[in-house]
Structure formats: C-alpha cells, structure tokens
Amino acid sequence: GEDVTHQKASGWDPWRGGRRCCLGWDFSTQQVKVVAVDAELNVFYEDSVHFDRDLLEFGTQGGVHVHEDGLTVTSPVLMWVQALDTILERMKALGFDFSQVLALSGAGQQHGSVYWKTGASQVLTNLSPDLLLHKQLQACFSIKDSPVWMDSSTTAQCRQLEAAVGGAQALSSLTGSRAYERFTGNQIAKIYQQNPEAYSHTERISLVSSFAASLFLGSYSPIDYSDGSGMNLLQIQDKVWSQACLSACAPHLEEKLGSPVPSCSVVGAISSYYVQRYGFPPGCKVVAFTGDNPASLAGMRLEEGDIAVSLGTSDTLFLWLQEPIPALEGHIFCNPVDPQHYMALLCFKNGSLMREKIRDESASCSWSDFSKALRSTEMGNSGNLGFYFDIMEITPEIIGRHRFSAENLKVSAFPGDVEVRALIEGQFMAKRIHAEGLGYRVMPKTKILATGGASHNKDILQVLADVFGAPVYVIDTANSACVGSAYRAFHGLAAGTDLPFSEVVKLAPNPQLAATPSSGASQVYEALLPQYAKLEQRILAQTRGPPE
Ligand SMILES: Nc1ncnc2c1ncn2[C@@H]1O[C@H](COP(=O)(O)OP(=O)(O)O)[C@@H](O)[C@H]1O
Numbered sequence: 183g184e185d186v187t188h189q190k191a192s193g194w195d196p197w198r199g200g201r202r203c204c205l206g207w208d209f210s211t212q213q214v215k216v217v218a219v220d221a222e223l224n225v226f227y228e229d230s231v232h233f234d235r236d237l238l239e240f241g242t243q244g245g246v247h248v249h250e251d252g253l254t255v256t257s258p259v260l261m262w263v264q265a266l267d268t269i270l271e272r273m274k275a276l277g278f279d280f281s282q283v284l285a286l287s288g289a290g291q292q293h294g295s296v297y298w299k300t301g302a303s304q305v306l307t308n309l310s311p312d313l314l315l316h317k318q319l320q321a322c323f324s325i326k327d328s329p330v331w332m333d334s335s336t337t338a339q340c341r342q343l344e345a346a347v348g349g350a351q352a353l354s355s356l357t358g359s360r361a362y363e364r365f366t367g368n369q370i371a372k373i374y375q376q377n378p379e380a381y382s383h384t385e386r387i388s389l390v391s392s393f394a395a396s397l398f399l400g401s402y403s404p405i406d407y408s409d410g411s412g413m414n415l416l417q418i419q420d421k422v423w424s425q426a427c428l429s430a431c432a433p434h435l436e437e438k439l440g441s442p443v444p445s446c447s448v449v450g451a452i453s454s455y456y457v458q459r460y461g462f463p464p465g466c467k468v469v470a471f472t473g474d475n476p477a478s479l480a481g482m483r484l485e486e487g488d489i490a491v492s493l494g495t496s497d498t499l500f501l502w503l504q505e506p507i508p509a510l511e512g513h514i515f516c517n518p519v520d521p522q523h524y525m526a527l528l529c530f531k532n533g534s535l536m537r538e539k540i541r542d543e544s545a546s547c548s549w550s551d552f553s554k555a556l557r558s559t560e561m562g563n564s565g566n567l568g569f570y571f572d573i574m575e576i577t578p579e580i581i582g583r584h585r586f587s588a589e590n591l592k593v594s595a596f597p598g599d600v601e602v603r604a605l606i607e608g609q610f611m612a613k614r615i616h617a618e619g620l621g622y623r624v625m626p627k628t629k630i631l632a633t634g635g636a637s638h639n640k641d642i643l644q645v646l647a648d649v650f651g652a653p654v655y656v657i658d659t660a661n662s663a664c665v666g667s668a669y670r671a672f673h674g675l676a677a678g679t680d681l682p683f684s685e686v687v688k689l690a691p692n693p694q695l696a697a698t699p700s701s702g703a704s705q706v707y708e709a710l711l712p713q714y715a716k717l718e719q720r721i722l723a724q725t726r727g728p729p730e
Pocket residue numbers: 493494495496534535537538549633634635636637638639642
C-alpha cells in the first residue's frame with residue numbers, strides 16, 4: 183500500500199540489511215509513529231499507525247473520546263498497546279532488520295496518564311513472545327480510558343492545588359507552571375476523588391511517555407525530568423517530587439510514581455519479549471522516553487540561546503533557557519538534552535487565522551500583496567503599533583484590536599500597508615517580550631528556527647529576524663518528535679562519556695538560512711520593544727477593569 187511506497191521513496195531497502203540504527207517512537211494524540219535513523223543520522227525508515235483509520239474498533243475521533251460533559255477527554259490505553267503491536271508486526275512482515283537496532287527512545291503526548299493495576303508488573307515482566315502485547319495486557323489497567331492533554335475537567339483540583347501551596351505563582355515557582363487542567367497531578371487528583379477504589383488498586387502511574395518505555399522494557403520505566411515537568415508535581419530546580427503537591431493531589435502518590443530520572447538516562451535493556459519475537463539484540467538499550475515537545479526540541483537540535491517559532495494555526499514558541507523565571511503564563515520544563523538547563527513553551531492563539539483576516543481586509547486576500555505591504559513599509563512602522571486579538575489571547579489575556587500612533591495615541595484604523603506591518607511586528611515583539619519574561623535572552627549565537635505554514639513567507643521571516651536581531655532558519659518539523667527521539671537514543675548510547683547532545687547530532691542535516699537581520703534593526707526595535715510592552719500593560723490594566 184501507500185506506506186510501502188513511502189518507505190521505498192525515502193530510500194529504505196529491506197534487502198540491504200546490516201544498517202545499524204536507533205529507533206525513535208512517538209505516541210502522539212492521533213497516531214503512533216516510528217523512524218529508524220542510521221549512524222550517519224539519515225532517516226531510512228518511517229511508519230505509522232493512525233488510531234481513527236487503522237484501529238477502528240476503538241471508535242476514536244482524532245485519537246480521543248470526548249465525553250458528554252464536553253470537558254473530559256480520554257483515550258483507551260489498550261489502543262496505544264495495540265498500535266505498537268500493529269506497527270511492529272508490519273515492520274517484521276516488511277523484513278525490517280531489528281537485529282541492527284542499537285538503542286531506542288521515544289516521545290509521548292504530554293500530560294496524559296496510565297494507571298497500572300496491582301499485579302500488572304508481574305504480567306509485564308513475564309510476557310510470552312508467542313502472543314501480541316494487547317492480548318496479554320488486557321487486565322493490567324485499573325483505569326481503561328486514560329485522561330489526555332485535551333481534558334479540561336479538573337478546574338476544581340487546580341484551585342485546590344494552588345491553594346495548598348500558596349497560590350498560582352508559588353506553584354509556578356516550584357513546578358514551572360501554574361495549575362493547568364491537563365497537567366497530570368490535577369488529573370490524578372480527580373481520579374482519586376471520583377474513583378478512590380480504582381486509585382487504591384493502582385500500583386503504578388505512568389505518563390504516556392514512561393508507559394510506552396515500560397512496554398519496551400518489560401518493567402516500569404521511571405518518568406524523565408522533562409516530561410515530568412508537565413505534571414504540576416516536580417520541583418524543576420531540585421528535580422524531586424514536591425511533597426506539598428503530592429499530598430495535595432492524592433495519598434501514597436510518591437510510591438505510585440517512582441523516582442524521576444534525567445531525560446538522557448538509559449533505563450535498561452529491551453525486554454526478552456522483543457528479542458524472541460522480533461529479533462532485537464539482547465543488548466538493545468532503552469533510553470528514557472520524554473514528552474513530544476521536549477523530543478521536538480531535540481529533533482530541531484535547539485541549543486542554548488536558540489528559539490523555535492512554529493507559525494501554524496496558533497503560534498508556539500520553544501525556548502532554550504539557562505535561568506528560568508517561572509511565571510503565570512507559559513510552561514517551564516527541565517531541558518531534555520541538558521539536565522542543567524531548561525526549556526519553555528509559550529502558546530499564542532492569534533496566529534495564522536489572525537494573519538489571514540488582516541490579509542483579506544488589508545491586502546486584497548493575497549499573501550503576495552501582504553508581502554508587498556511588508557516590503558513597502560519601514561522597520562518600526564514609523565512608530566505605529568498594533569495589537570490584534572480577535573479571539574481571547576492566552577499570552578497575554580487580551581481581546582480586541584488596539585492601535586496606537588507614534589505619539590502613543592489610540593487610533594481606530596491604519597492605512598492597509600501600515601496595518602499589515604503593525605500586525606506582524608506586534609506578533610513578533612510580543613513573542614520576544616514574553617520569552618524574555620520567562621528568562622530568555624537573545625545571544626550573539628542565537629538562531630531562530632521557524633516552522634509551520636507561515637514560515638514559507640520570506641517577508642514575514644524578515645520581520646522575525648529584525649525584531650529578534652538574529653538569523654532565521656526554516657526547518658521541516660513533521661517528524662521532529664520521532665527524529666528527536668532517535669537522536670536521544672544515540673545520545674543515550676554515548677552515556678557516561680559526557681558527550682554533549684550537540685556533538686552527537688552534529689552530522690544531522692542542517693536547517694536552511696532564510697533571513698538575516700537588516701542593518702539598523704537592533705536600534706529600531708530596542709526603542710520600540712519597551713514601548714510595545716508599556717502599551718500592552720496599559721491595555722491589560724484597562725480591559726481587566728477595577729479589581730473586584
Ligand atoms: N505564504 C504564506 N504566508 C503566510 N501564511 C501562510 C502562507 N502559506 C500558508 N500560510 C498559513 O499557514 C497556516 C497553516 O499552517 P500549518 O502549520 O499547516 O498549521 P497547523 O499545523 O496548525 O494546522 C494557514 O492558516 C495559513 O494562514
């Protein structure tokens with residue numbers, strides 16, 4: 183079928199054999215994916231199982247079930263197990279040479295949780311190579327429908343957790359984020375409160391990432407620091423569970439979670455199940471699995487000072503941070519490739535859809551006219567600044583359009599080309615200001631890695647380069663979590679040698695340079711950025727209204 187053609191096109195030859203490799207897995211919301219990466223860091227095999235299409239019996243839409251309350255969102259844990267069976271059987275049928283796999287690692291959608299029933303560990307350590315995993319693990323889960331990151335049913339538990347540790351900022355300072363509904367601690371608290379029976383019959387709680395690693399290990403894999411940072415439970419500075427958070431969520435939680443480990447840890451050798459059934463070498467190493475966003479950071483080979491900007495439906499920023507400043511917005515996670523450092527994630531809801539609206543209103547529905555407007559206006563837009571949030575923004579919480587003249591006076595409209603530049607400059611200044619709010623600093627070696635639909639537009643990328651005063655590279659991230667996982671597996675193979683991740687991946691294909699800062703850009707934006715920040719504060723103060 184389609185998949186085989188795809189594998190041939192990407193250069194895979196099942197008869198070549200003898201190509202030593204690492205596997206990278208991704209257990210994401212809609213599918214399980216795998217890539218094989220050889221010692222020269224070329225991807226030579228990829229495959230995926232799509233839950234809605236390939237595992238119809240689970241009846242998911244977009245990989246999940248949305249419950250009647252509209253807030254609870256779950257995925258059947260056995261669906262994930264069966265997806266792994268399916269993909270491994272297919273690789274075997276295609277003649278994939280598992281004997282060459284030196285190590286593997288993987289990623290999981292963040293925050294989702296898996297509840298192993300008392301006694302499950304016995305089953306996991308005694309898997310029979312004659313049967314598929316999903317046949318053997320059927321009775322192993324005390325909660326069959328795992329809450330996933332799209333779940334937003336735990337507002338009450340969030341407020342309880344924040345109250346228990348002295349407020350939202352206190353929780354963020356401790357764990358890297360204020361309480362979020364999807365974060366695992368709050369999900370566990372809800373399960374304990376609503377289903378204490380099932381909770382007490384749970385011997386182990388995994389994240390989707392550590393659950394997937396456990397399947398390969400044939401025993402419980404620890405949670406890694408980076409994905410563990412998405413739980414509202416881990417003290418991101420000390421890398422230990424917060425006793426205050428644990429006890430606010432549920433009793434005996436520490437023993438059910440196990441101790442967290444550095445993300446680059448080798449957690450063990452592959453289970454004999456895979457050796458006997460698929461022909462993996464007995465020494466094949468399993469490197470701790472992590473979250474899909476941390477794995478993408480590894481796949482994009484982000485380094486200190488770098489920033490990744492995804493310009494999709496919404497805009498997302500990944501940052502490499504040395505000294506994080508946890509805040510009420512954004513998320514700080516332990517860094518997946520350097521345990522001394524951190525990463526941050528910021529989400530901006532008004533991304534491409536907002537750009538499309540302004541394109542339609544002010545650039546005759548054409549990206550080419552939109553680009554012309556950017557080229558015909560000057561850096562700094564002669565002091566005109568704008569905020570465009572047709573839907574309630576997350577970063578910051580502002581709604582509406584707000585335009586200001588060079589004299590800081592509110593104006594109700596701009597000429598078309600000024601409007602276009604005000605939108606794009608405003609979007610990128612907001613990104614820089616909020617990134618700096620979390621501790622990010624542009625450095626001389628800073629690179630910006632751009633991805634997503636709008637990264638095809640060179641004129642938009644020019645503004646990005648100018649506002650940050652750093653070169654912009656474009657990168658295809660369709661598989662970045664998988665590829666990052668395979669890179670992390672190679673890094674794990676070098677464990678104990680102190681080889682930095684950047685050395686391990688230095689042969690990987692380089693991203694392409696798309697824009698460099700124009701001369702004079704830094705002077706222009708050094709003056710304008712504080713102006714934009716001040717106006718943002720002014721709008722926030724006005725729209726929040728007087729305190730209740
Ligand atoms: N030349 C272009 N200039 C600016 N934006 C573009 C251009 N081409 C596509 N886009 C934007 O890319 C968006 C889709 O981005 P994509 O990364 O595929 O989204 P997602 O992955 O979030 O679904 C579209 O909404 C469109 O506005």
